[in-house]
Amino acid sequence: MTNENYNHCPNCNWSATQVRERQKPGCPTCFTFHSSLLREIFIPHENTFSHHHAEKSTLRDSLALALEDEDYELAAQLRDQIEKL
DSSP: OOGGGTOBOTTTOOBHHHHHHHTSOSSHHHHHHTHHHHHHHHHHHHHHHHHHHHHHHHHHHHHHHHHHTTOHHHHHHHHHHHHHO
16 A cells, blocks of 8 residues: 555645545645556546547447448447447
8 A cells, every 4th residue: 555545635635535536636736646546547537538439430330331231220229329429
């Protein structure tokens, strides 16, 4: 365990628990003081974004093929899936 689990930011007094719950720093000093925790919070979001982007791209390709084949029912389903992402 790091000292972030036990200490509070010297500027705003936010604990690691508060940063984790709110998913953001309490002040600019928190960026440094809770830096490893903030990386843990935000890096998964980047990976999720990349996954959704790739999934959307694949769905768009499938949609184009469904339209080429004039399979409008499938095209509508794919369109709806894309809109949900």
